[in-house]
Amino acid sequence: MNSEQAYQNLLTHLKLTNALSQASGVLSWDQETMMPRDGAAARAEQSAALALVIHSRNIDPVIDELCGEIDESALDDTGKANVREARRTHQRAIRIPAELAGELARAGALAQGIWAKARREEKVADFLPTLKNMVSLKQQEAQCLKEEDGSLYDALLDEYEPGMKSEPLAKLLGRLRPHLTALREKLITDNVEIKPLKGNFEEGAQMEMARRLASVFNYNWNAGRLDLSVHPFSSGYRSDSRITTRVDRGNPFDCMYSTVHEVGHANYEQGREPEMDRTPAGGYASMGIHESQSRMLENQIGRSRVFMEWLHPQMKEVFGDFGIDSPDELFAIVNKVETGFIRTEADEIHYNLHVVLRFELELALFAGDLSVDDLEGAWNERFERDFGMAVDKPSNGLLQDVHWSFGAFGYFPTYSLGNIYAGELFKIMGDQIGGMEAMIAKGELGEISSWLGENIHRHGNVYSAPQLMEMVCGKVPDEKALAGYLQDKFG
Amino acid sequence: MNSEQAYQNLLTHLKLTNALSQASGVLSWDQETMMPRDGAAARAEQSAALALVIHSRNIDPVIDELCGEIDESALDDTGKANVREARRTHQRAIRIPAELAGELARAGALAQGIWAKARREEKVADFLPTLKNMVSLKQQEAQCLKEEDGSLYDALLDEYEPGMKSEPLAKLLGRLRPHLTALREKLITDNVEIKPLKGNFEEGAQMEMARRLASVFNYNWNAGRLDLSVHPFSSGYRSDSRITTRVDRGNPFDCMYSTVHEVGHANYEQGREPEMDRTPAGGYASMGIHESQSRMLENQIGRSRVFMEWLHPQMKEVFGDFGIDSPDELFAIVNKVETGFIRTEADEIHYNLHVVLRFELELALFAGDLSVDDLEGAWNERFERDFGMAVDKPSNGLLQDVHWSFGAFGYFPTYSLGNIYAGELFKIMGDQIGGMEAMIAKGELGEISSWLGENIHRHGNVYSAPQLMEMVCGKVPDEKALAGYLQDKFG
Incomplete structure (x- = not known):
C-alpha cells in the first residue's frame, strides 16, 4: 500500500x-x-x-x-x-x-x-x-x-487541553489572580443598587428574546435548533449544532446569557469547512478555545456597554416595560459584581477565582499533597480566604459542581483559559476590525463572526490551542489582555 | 460451555x-x-x-x-x-x-x-x-x-410477516374482495351529505385533542411523547415509544385519527414486559399484528357509533361549536365512504381494495408475469376495474406510495392482514369483555387495553402471528369477522 x-x-x-x-x-x-x-x-x-x-x-x-x-x-x-x-x-x-x-x-x-x-x-x-x-x-x-x-495531573489535563501543562498554566493563573482580588475588593464595597425587574417574563417571551439573541450573534438556524434543558448546553457538529437554554421566570438574564454562551460554542462548530466533516482535524482545538468562543460572545460582547444600545430596546419590545429605563442601567445590572458561593452564577471577576480554587485543589490531590478526606476542609479554608465569607453548606461548597463525580479532573482550568484566550482574541480582533464598537451597538455582528470564522472556527483541530493562539495573536497568550479588559470595565 | x-x-x-x-x-x-x-x-x-x-x-x-x-x-x-x-x-x-x-x-x-x-x-x-x-x-x-x-415473493413477504405465505394470503384476500366491492357499490350511490366544518382548528387546539385521544386510549406518556411530522409514524420500544401526527387546518380528523392509529402501534410496544427488553422475543410478531393494533383503535373503536358519545362533547370542548350537532352526524362524517385515488386517505371499504391491487401487482412482478415497463398500465387497468374511475395522473396512481422505491415489496398485504386480524380480535374481545360498548361510549378503555395487553402486547415476538392469532381466537383467522363488522357498520 x-x-x-x-x-x-x-x-x-x-x-x-x-x-x-x-x-x-x-x-x-x-x-x-x-x-x-x-x-x-x-x-x-x-x-x-x-x-x-x-x-x-x-x-x-x-x-x-x-x-x-x-x-x-x-x-x-x-x-x-x-x-x-x-x-x-x-x-x-x-x-x-x-x-x-x-x-x-x-x-x-x-x-x-x-x-x-x-x-x-x-x-x-x-x-x-x-x-x-x-x-x-x-x-x-x-x-x-x-x-x-x-x-499525573498533566496526563488528565491533556484530555481537555492538549499541549498544555500544569506548570505554565499555574503560573498564568497565578499572575491573573492578584488582578481579580484587587478588583474584587474595590467593587464589593461600592455595591450597585439593583432596581426590581418587572415585565412579561413568560417562557414564550424569554424564548423569543433568546431567538433574537442567537440570530444577532449569527447562529445558523439551518444547522441547529434551540430547546430547553435543566442545564444549558451545546452539542453537535458543523451541520447540526444544537443549543439549549433554561427559563427562570424571575430572571430573564439567565435564559439570555445562557443562550449567547451556547451560541458561542455552536458557532465554533458550525464554522468548520464541510471537507473536514467527521475527521479528527474537523474537531475542536481544545476546551479552552471552545470556552473562549462562548465567553467572548457572552461577556466581552454580550455584556459590553455598547451592546446595551441594541439590547435595551429589544428587551423593551419583547418584555414590555421591564423596569430598566436606559442602556446604562442595563449595563450596570448585567455586570453587577457580587460575592457568591456558586461558580456558574458568578460575575466576570469572581468566576476565575472560583476556577483557580478548584484548580489548586486538583493539583494538590493528584500531587499527593491533599487527601479526599481533607478536601472539604481545604475547599472551605480557601473559599473564605479568597471570597471573604464562610461556606454555609456543602451544596454551596464542595458539592456544587458535577465535574468531579464523573472524573473530569483537569477540566476546570480550561474555563479560565477560555477567558484568557477570549481576552487576547477580543483585543486583537478589535485592533483588526475598524469601528467594532459601533457595529456592536447596532447589533451588526457580521464582521465579528467572519473574523472568528476565519481565524478560529475554520481551523478546527488542525492546530493545537497554543499554536492557534500564537498564529492569531502573534505571541504566546498571557493574562494581560483579560486583566486590562476587566480593569477597563470594572476598575 | x-x-x-x-x-x-x-x-x-x-x-x-x-x-x-x-x-x-x-x-x-x-x-x-x-x-x-x-x-x-x-x-x-x-x-x-x-x-x-x-x-x-x-x-x-x-x-x-x-x-x-x-x-x-x-x-x-x-x-x-x-x-x-x-x-x-x-x-x-x-x-x-x-x-x-x-x-x-x-x-x-x-x-x-x-x-x-x-x-x-x-x-x-x-x-x-x-x-x-x-x-x-x-x-x-x-x-x-x-x-x-x-x-421469490414469499421470501420477501417473510421479512414483514414471518410464517405467512402468498398462496393462503391471496386466497384470504380473494375471499374478502367481493364483500368490499359489494359494499362499495351499494354505498357510493347513497352519498352522505357532509356539512361544512367550522370552529377553531388551530394547531394548538388540534394537538390538545390529539393528547386527549392518546390519553383516552391509555397511551403511556411516561414512556413516549407526541410530536409533529410530515407523515405520522410511531417508533421506539417499550420504555420510549414515540408517536407523531400532523395538522391540516381544514380537517381536524386527519390529526385525530392519525394519533389514534399511532397510539395503537405505540401501545403494542409499551405493553412488553421489562424482562424482554432488547431481546428478539421482545420484538413484535409481525407487521400484520402491529397494524391490527393500530387499525382496531382507529376504526373498530375510534370510528364506532358508541365512541362518538365520548368524542362529540370532547370535540366541542376543544374546538368550540364545530358545525357538527350530534354524535350521529359525527359518526356519519368519520365513516363517509367515497371513491378516491389515494390509499392513505381511503375509508375502511376502499382501503383494502387499494391494498389488494398492490398485492396482485407485486405477485405478478415477482412471478415474472408482469414487467416493470407494463406496471403502470396494469395499475391503471385494475384501478378502473375496482374503483370505477380512471387514474388521472401518476401521483394518483403508480407513483402515490413510497414503499416500492426503497424495495418494500411484500409489505402492502400486511396492511390488509392487520385489518383482518383486527376484525378477529375485536370480535373475540367483545365476546370476552362484558358491556364493552358502554365502556367505549364513556371513554373508559381500561379493560380493552388490559385485554390487548394480556392477549397480544405482552407476548411480543414469542409466537409467530399465525400461532398468536390461533392462541387468542381458538381458530385460524379468516376474513369473516372483518366482513361481518363492515357489513354491520356499512351494510
Missing part, C-alpha cells in the same frame, strides 16, 4: 468511528431535551453499546499499521493533524486496560446519581467514598497515560 | 446489537421531527455506520456456534423464540452477499429522492429505471433468501 492509499484508508476508518460518536452525541442531546422519563435505562444501554463499539474501533491495530505507512511529510497541515489525532486517540485507548476503562465508565455512570443525592441532602460524607474511588481510578488512568517524566 | 451459559452469551450478544438498533431508531425519529435542515447528510452517514456495525454483528459466526450449543428443549417459549429469531436474523444476514447488501442500501437511499421528484413532476418514465433496478436487486435478494421450494 502506498502512503496516499494508507492515508485514505485511515480516514475511512476514522470517519466511520466519528459518525458513531456523532450518533452518540445526538442520543445525549435527546436524553437532556426530549426523552420521556421511562427511557433512561434503555438510553444508558444504547450509549454504553456505542461506547463499546467506538472503543473497539479506537484500539484497532489497523490504525497503528496505517499510520506507519503514511509519509507525513507529504501531507498538508490538515493531513498531519488527522494522523496526529489518530495516533493520539489510539494511544490513549490502548494504554488503558479494558478492565480499568470499564470500571471508569461504571463508576462515572453511578457517581452522578450519588453526587446529586448527597448534594440535595447536604451530606458530604455520603459522597466521599465515591469520590475517593473516582480519584483512585483517575490516578490509575493517569498513570497509564502520563509521559515518562510528566505528572 | 454448557447450554445455559451459551444461551446467556447469545443473549448478551443480541442485546448489544438490539441497543444499537434502538439507537438507530432514535436517530430516525429525530430526523423526521427535530433535525435541522442541514443535518441530513451527516445523519445518513450515522445511520449507515450503525447499519454496518449491526450487520457485522448479525453475521458474526459466534451466533451460529452459540445456537449450536444450546439445548432448546430446556428453554421456555421465550427462550425458544430468542434462539429462533437469532438464527433467522443471522441466516438472512449471511445469505445476502455484502456487495448485494451494499447495493440495496445505496439504491434504497437514492431511490426515495428520485421517486419524490418523479411524483412531484408526474413523470413515471423518470422513476422506471430506478424501479427496474430495485426490482432486480430484490429478485436477487429473494433468490438468496428463498426456501428451496418457495417462491
Whole structure:
C-alpha cells in the first residue's frame, strides 16, 4: 500500500468511528431535551453499546499499521493533524486496560446519581467514598497515560487541553489572580443598587428574546435548533449544532446569557469547512478555545456597554416595560459584581477565582499533597480566604459542581483559559476590525463572526490551542489582555 | 460451555446489537421531527455506520456456534423464540452477499429522492429505471433468501410477516374482495351529505385533542411523547415509544385519527414486559399484528357509533361549536365512504381494495408475469376495474406510495392482514369483555387495553402471528369477522 492509499484508508476508518460518536452525541442531546422519563435505562444501554463499539474501533491495530505507512511529510497541515489525532486517540485507548476503562465508565455512570443525592441532602460524607474511588481510578488512568517524566495531573489535563501543562498554566493563573482580588475588593464595597425587574417574563417571551439573541450573534438556524434543558448546553457538529437554554421566570438574564454562551460554542462548530466533516482535524482545538468562543460572545460582547444600545430596546419590545429605563442601567445590572458561593452564577471577576480554587485543589490531590478526606476542609479554608465569607453548606461548597463525580479532573482550568484566550482574541480582533464598537451597538455582528470564522472556527483541530493562539495573536497568550479588559470595565 | 451459559452469551450478544438498533431508531425519529435542515447528510452517514456495525454483528459466526450449543428443549417459549429469531436474523444476514447488501442500501437511499421528484413532476418514465433496478436487486435478494421450494415473493413477504405465505394470503384476500366491492357499490350511490366544518382548528387546539385521544386510549406518556411530522409514524420500544401526527387546518380528523392509529402501534410496544427488553422475543410478531393494533383503535373503536358519545362533547370542548350537532352526524362524517385515488386517505371499504391491487401487482412482478415497463398500465387497468374511475395522473396512481422505491415489496398485504386480524380480535374481545360498548361510549378503555395487553402486547415476538392469532381466537383467522363488522357498520 502506498502512503496516499494508507492515508485514505485511515480516514475511512476514522470517519466511520466519528459518525458513531456523532450518533452518540445526538442520543445525549435527546436524553437532556426530549426523552420521556421511562427511557433512561434503555438510553444508558444504547450509549454504553456505542461506547463499546467506538472503543473497539479506537484500539484497532489497523490504525497503528496505517499510520506507519503514511509519509507525513507529504501531507498538508490538515493531513498531519488527522494522523496526529489518530495516533493520539489510539494511544490513549490502548494504554488503558479494558478492565480499568470499564470500571471508569461504571463508576462515572453511578457517581452522578450519588453526587446529586448527597448534594440535595447536604451530606458530604455520603459522597466521599465515591469520590475517593473516582480519584483512585483517575490516578490509575493517569498513570497509564502520563509521559515518562510528566505528572499525573498533566496526563488528565491533556484530555481537555492538549499541549498544555500544569506548570505554565499555574503560573498564568497565578499572575491573573492578584488582578481579580484587587478588583474584587474595590467593587464589593461600592455595591450597585439593583432596581426590581418587572415585565412579561413568560417562557414564550424569554424564548423569543433568546431567538433574537442567537440570530444577532449569527447562529445558523439551518444547522441547529434551540430547546430547553435543566442545564444549558451545546452539542453537535458543523451541520447540526444544537443549543439549549433554561427559563427562570424571575430572571430573564439567565435564559439570555445562557443562550449567547451556547451560541458561542455552536458557532465554533458550525464554522468548520464541510471537507473536514467527521475527521479528527474537523474537531475542536481544545476546551479552552471552545470556552473562549462562548465567553467572548457572552461577556466581552454580550455584556459590553455598547451592546446595551441594541439590547435595551429589544428587551423593551419583547418584555414590555421591564423596569430598566436606559442602556446604562442595563449595563450596570448585567455586570453587577457580587460575592457568591456558586461558580456558574458568578460575575466576570469572581468566576476565575472560583476556577483557580478548584484548580489548586486538583493539583494538590493528584500531587499527593491533599487527601479526599481533607478536601472539604481545604475547599472551605480557601473559599473564605479568597471570597471573604464562610461556606454555609456543602451544596454551596464542595458539592456544587458535577465535574468531579464523573472524573473530569483537569477540566476546570480550561474555563479560565477560555477567558484568557477570549481576552487576547477580543483585543486583537478589535485592533483588526475598524469601528467594532459601533457595529456592536447596532447589533451588526457580521464582521465579528467572519473574523472568528476565519481565524478560529475554520481551523478546527488542525492546530493545537497554543499554536492557534500564537498564529492569531502573534505571541504566546498571557493574562494581560483579560486583566486590562476587566480593569477597563470594572476598575 | 454448557447450554445455559451459551444461551446467556447469545443473549448478551443480541442485546448489544438490539441497543444499537434502538439507537438507530432514535436517530430516525429525530430526523423526521427535530433535525435541522442541514443535518441530513451527516445523519445518513450515522445511520449507515450503525447499519454496518449491526450487520457485522448479525453475521458474526459466534451466533451460529452459540445456537449450536444450546439445548432448546430446556428453554421456555421465550427462550425458544430468542434462539429462533437469532438464527433467522443471522441466516438472512449471511445469505445476502455484502456487495448485494451494499447495493440495496445505496439504491434504497437514492431511490426515495428520485421517486419524490418523479411524483412531484408526474413523470413515471423518470422513476422506471430506478424501479427496474430495485426490482432486480430484490429478485436477487429473494433468490438468496428463498426456501428451496418457495417462491421469490414469499421470501420477501417473510421479512414483514414471518410464517405467512402468498398462496393462503391471496386466497384470504380473494375471499374478502367481493364483500368490499359489494359494499362499495351499494354505498357510493347513497352519498352522505357532509356539512361544512367550522370552529377553531388551530394547531394548538388540534394537538390538545390529539393528547386527549392518546390519553383516552391509555397511551403511556411516561414512556413516549407526541410530536409533529410530515407523515405520522410511531417508533421506539417499550420504555420510549414515540408517536407523531400532523395538522391540516381544514380537517381536524386527519390529526385525530392519525394519533389514534399511532397510539395503537405505540401501545403494542409499551405493553412488553421489562424482562424482554432488547431481546428478539421482545420484538413484535409481525407487521400484520402491529397494524391490527393500530387499525382496531382507529376504526373498530375510534370510528364506532358508541365512541362518538365520548368524542362529540370532547370535540366541542376543544374546538368550540364545530358545525357538527350530534354524535350521529359525527359518526356519519368519520365513516363517509367515497371513491378516491389515494390509499392513505381511503375509508375502511376502499382501503383494502387499494391494498389488494398492490398485492396482485407485486405477485405478478415477482412471478415474472408482469414487467416493470407494463406496471403502470396494469395499475391503471385494475384501478378502473375496482374503483370505477380512471387514474388521472401518476401521483394518483403508480407513483402515490413510497414503499416500492426503497424495495418494500411484500409489505402492502400486511396492511390488509392487520385489518383482518383486527376484525378477529375485536370480535373475540367483545365476546370476552362484558358491556364493552358502554365502556367505549364513556371513554373508559381500561379493560380493552388490559385485554390487548394480556392477549397480544405482552407476548411480543414469542409466537409467530399465525400461532398468536390461533392462541387468542381458538381458530385460524379468516376474513369473516372483518366482513361481518363492515357489513354491520356499512351494510
